[in-house]
Amino acid sequence: MPLRLLLILGALSAFGPLAIDFYLPSFPTLARVFATDVEHVQLSLAAYFVGLAMGQLAYGPLADRFGRRKPLLVGVAxxxxxxxxxxxxxxxxxxxxxxxxxxLGGCAGMVVSRAVVRDLCDPINSAKVFSQLMLVMGLAPILAPLAGGLLLSTLGWPSIFICLTLFSFICLLAVAKWLPETLTKDVPPAPLRGAIGEYKRLFANLPFLGYALTGGFAVAGMFAYIAGSPFVFIELYGIPVEHYGLLFGSNALGFIAVAQLNAWLVARHGPAYWLGKTVWFYLACGLALLMVALAEPQALWPLLIPLFGCIACLGILLPNASACAMAGQGRHAGSASALLGSLQFVIAASAAAMVGVLHDGSAWPVAVVIFACGLLAVGFSLFTRWAERSPSHVQG
Known part of the structure; x- marks a missing residue:
């Protein structure tokens, strides 16, 4: 894939992480400005999550009916x-x-970027491209809060959203000028009235559903970590706030490094092979994390080792699950991408909420949710292997 196109897709994939992580440091300031508390300011984050879940399902059929460019241009604008x-x-x-x-606008980039990769690449090359796009997902949680904090302290909270405005406008120009229409015209456009039926078809496609849920529960473990790590690191083990970013960043670097390794690995055995192998290592790291958490160590480092393993595994699990789920979707890649993203997001958000529900003042809730996510990811990986070998799938 040309570098320019890869950069555009990477920028589009960054909309979600940037819009979430960029303004997190401004929560206390926003609470003072609007004369409220941080809990009410967090409703703006919840509203963004709801918009992501709803919007993705809308853009999928639109991208299959009108092509990739038009819905994307509207969404970015x-x-x-x-x-x-x-x-x-x-x-x-x-x-x-x-x-x-x-x-609602930002999720267009998330849906269409996956569909464009599917339009242009076979499963192996899709896994390679998704691995390269993981670089954005890994860097955004490191750089966005730091940049947001710098803007907040120098130019004030509105500058954060002005930067997002400028960034998205540049992306809009790049899409308009350099992103070609990748949906081929050899098949009639998918009618919008068939959108619900298309989603029903995808739910009935057991291999697609299995890969989507395998990736969904894997990424849910990361959301559980994001939700619970501030308490575990800062409150429970007394890590200084200024050092939290270093610990968070080290795990993100592991994720990035393994994702780039995956781009090399899939050329040898394919994404499904490495997905099926790595999901077991993810479960083993989750089990080790749970056992350490139950032992309640006095130091943090025994927790950090299996936690690093869990997050690093995602560099293989996420791109390969996406590549396998999107394989064979053809003209309906937009709907498949939308359902894939919505399913994974709902599962991940639920896992993050579960960490809060189970909160008991220890590291156990984070560990047990990550372990449960690993267990379910393994279960759906095995389910997917069965579904692909079943007579109904072979005949279909």
């Missing part, structure tokens, strides 16, 4: 306008509504 509305927000209610609209 909507994200840009909504980002500017966030910067000009006179009240928290305005900010929450603008964040919801921002998510």
């Amino acid at each position: 909507l994200f840009s306008v909504a980002s500017l509305a966030c910067a000009l927000a006179p009240s928290l209610e305005w900010l929450i509504a603008a964040r919801f609209v921002q998510a």
